[in-house]
Amino acid sequence: MIFGASLLLTTVLSAEEATRKIVVFKNGVSEATKITALENFGAKVVKIKDIPFINAVVVNMAQDSEMSLSANTAVEFVETDYYENWLEAVGEDDLREFQTTIQEPQVLPWGVNRIDAEKAWRKTAGRQIRIAVVDTGCGPHPDLRIWGGASVVSYTESYSDDHYHGTHVAGIIAAIDNEFGVVGVAPRVRLYAVKVLNGFGSGFVSDVIEGLQWCVRNKMNAINMSIGTYMNYQTMKLTVEAVNRAGIVQVAAAGNSGGEQVIYPAAYPPCLAISATNKDNEIAYFSSTGPEVDFSAPGQYVFSTIRRNRIPGYGILSGTSMATPHVTGTAALIITMPDPNGDGVWSPAEVRERLKKTATDLGDEGKDNLFGYGLIDAQRAVR
Numbered sequence: 001m002i003f004g005a006s007l008l009l010t011t012v013l014s015a016e017e018a019t020r021k022i023v024v025f026k027n028g029v030s031e032a033t034k035i036t037a038l039e040n041f042g043a044k045v046v047k048i049k050d051i052p053f054i055n056a057v058v059v060n061m062a063q064d065s066e067m068s069l070s071a072n073t074a075v076e077f078v079e080t081d082y083y084e085n086w087l088e089a090v091g092e093d094d095l096r097e098f099q100t101t102i103q104e105p106q107v108l109p110w111g112v113n114r115i116d117a118e119k120a121w122r123k124t125a126g127r128q129i130r131i132a133v134v135d136t137g138c139g140p141h142p143d144l145r146i147w148g149g150a151s152v153v154s155y156t157e158s159y160s161d162d163h164y165h166g167t168h169v170a171g172i173i174a175a176i177d178n179e180f181g182v183v184g185v186a187p188r189v190r191l192y193a194v195k196v197l198n199g200f201g202s203g204f205v206s207d208v209i210e211g212l213q214w215c216v217r218n219k220m221n222a223i224n225m226s227i228g229t230y231m232n233y234q235t236m237k238l239t240v241e242a243v244n245r246a247g248i249v250q251v252a253a254a255g256n257s258g259g260e261q262v263i264y265p266a267a268y269p270p271c272l273a274i275s276a277t278n279k280d281n282e283i284a285y286f287s288s289t290g291p292e293v294d295f296s297a298p299g300q301y302v303f304s305t306i307r308r309n310r311i312p313g314y315g316i317l318s319g320t321s322m323a324t325p326h327v328t329g330t331a332a333l334i335i336t337m338p339d340p341n342g343d344g345v346w347s348p349a350e351v352r353e354r355l356k357k358t359a360t361d362l363g364d365e366g367k368d369n370l371f372g373y374g375l376i377d378a379q380r381a382v383r
């Protein structure tokens, strides 16, 4: 955290004196009032960026200024903008069998097969649905068609993947149905890469929030968040609630703690929280569980697209990060179908309800802490 914060410090403040903060203003506060509130502190508060979506400003601030800024009548609250790792690797199951040779012929990954996505394609493959992968960036990769995206990380404008996580997630949703490689759950969707994490899988919470702001402005239909933290940020919670009100489906990884603790944002009610199953339809040993889990999907030994050290290839990863995009892809398939109440729009609540009605119950009867409402079934979801 110290390292990340220090990268952005100006000469005005030293590392010991300053902390990066998100200042959330009250509703209806004018831009002029915001500027005045910050300018009162002179060199002790240095603005980094605005996040209008939650009426916030990110600043570097002298620690002795926080109390008085929080007390300003225009300010709702002030929260620390931590830099942290948003990816939780699954120990020995991290990146296996990485290959740069072209995989021919195309294989149907076991997870896509297990949820019967390939049987749903007779009806729909997700055509024209806009899906954002909020992650380390995606591709470029010959088995992915990326329609657009954004980078909110400070060091680059490029939304290409500087890690390999985002590309793997993207392939599970949307790898192209062609002669080689793999095929995703919804191979006709429009995939957007929203890079909020760097090559180490780390970023500021304000970067993740800014990425979600981009998704709303660019009218995404669904957002995949195979990322998370144990920190319960008020700003992140506000953002997820606002994205939900904007009508966008949010799907998030429950976490890889192996215990009863669902990470954020998955644990926030608007998000669909996804646990991971193995090839025997058991809960994966690493999967986080808990009452917040909504659904489960295949997440162990998942074969998908990889881009590593700028070389495209394929490889196997395990995690609730891999389970999550199976659900996001299924949501995309659902959204192409006629919506239940006929207003022409699938609300996040309607998508949740459809997934709930069509999931395969596993474990204890009914909703449980391991599988939520059960294993996703893409074929039934679009029936």
Ligand SMILES: [Ca+2]
Binding pocket: 106, 143, 175, 176, 177, 178, 179, 180, 181, 182, 183
């Ligand atoms: Ca392919």
Ligand SMILES: [Ca+2]
Binding pocket: 339, 340, 341, 342, 343, 344, 345, 346, 347, 350
């Ligand atoms: Ca509707």
Ligand SMILES: [Ca+2]
Binding pocket: 361, 362, 363, 364, 365, 366, 367, 368, 371, 372, 373, 374
């Ligand atoms: Ca159950």
